[in-house]
Amino acid sequence: MSEGRTAVIVIDMLRDFAEEGGALFVPQAAEIIPALAARLARARKDGDHVIYLCDRHSQRDREMADWPHHALEGSSGAEIVPRLAPQPGDAVIPKHTLSPFYQTDLKAVLDRLGVDTLVVTGTVTEICVLCAVVEGRPRGYNLIVPRDCVAALSDEDGRFALRLMSQVFHAEVV
Numbered sequence: 001m002s003e004g005r006t007a008v009i010v011i012d013m014l015r016d017f018a019e020e021g022g023a024l025f026v027p028q029a030a031e032i033i034p035a036l037a038a039r040l041a042r043a044r045k046d047g048d049h050v051i052y053l054c055d056r057h058s059q060r061d062r063e064m065a066d067w068p069h070h071a072l073e074g075s076s077g078a079e080i081v082p083r084l085a086p087q088p089g090d091a092v093i094p095k096h097t098l099s100p101f102y103q104t105d106l107k108a109v110l111d112r113l114g115v116d117t118l119v120v121t122g123t124v125t126e127i128c129v130l131c132a133v134v135e136g137r138p139r140g141y142n143l144i145v146p147r148d149c150v151a152a153l154s155d156e157d158g159r160f161a162l163r164l165m166s167q168v169f170h171a172e173v174v
Contacts, residue, residue: 007049007115008040011100011122011129013084014054016070016077018123018151023070023077028151028158029123033083035148036121044087049113052086053106053122053132054078056094063097098128101135110141117142120171125152126161133165143171 013036016022018029043050055071056078057063071078086092095104110118118141120132129150133143145165152158165171 005115006043006046006117006119007051007110007113008043008119008121009100009106009132010036010040010050010052010080010084011120011132012053012055012071012124013081013122014071014077015079015081016055016075018081023068026123026151026153028153032121032123032149032151033081035146037083039119039121039146039149040084043119048119049115050087050090051106051109052080052090052092053095053100053104053128054080054092055128056096061096098131099135100128100132101139107139115141117144119144119146121146121149123151125150126157127153130161130165133169133171137169137171143169145171145173147173 016024017026018033040050056073057071058073080086091109093105093109100106118136120129120143122129133145136143145162162173166173
């Protein structure tokens with residue numbers, strides 16, 4: 001990876017998803033924290049950018065009709081898990097839908113940083129991680145998805161999503 005041209009994006013590694021008792025607890029999210037922490041440390045050492053994409057919802061968001069209330073603005077559940085806390089220089093971008101690009105600052109931040117490669121990590125593999133890959137591909141990004149840094153709701157759905165990312169959207173699943 002070339003220095004400064006790669007960004008590790010961390011999707012929804014929030015307390016509501018990654019901590020037992022969270023509103024939408026995903027057990028695999030808790031399990032990937034050590035591997036993800038190591039990847040982030042390596043990225044920072046290598047001069048890669050780190051960008052957090054974080055669900056932030058109001059009580060009235062449309063998503064609340066489909067899922068339990070989660071990542072509510074100002075709640076502890078909307079906080080990034082402490083072990084993965086952002087460091088100086090990292091970007092934290094709120095998102096209000098499953099999409100990391102829709103009505104967010106992500107594209108502008110990536111353009112400003114000169115990023116051409118996205119290392120897509122976080123939760124949920126078959127939902128928000130998949131959306132990042134689906135939307136990143138037509139925008140021209142090289143896409144890398146490390147298996148040990150994504151968390152699915154189920155093993156079967158996670159495998160399907162990774163296969164789709166690889167075979168259809170040409171992400172490098174490592």
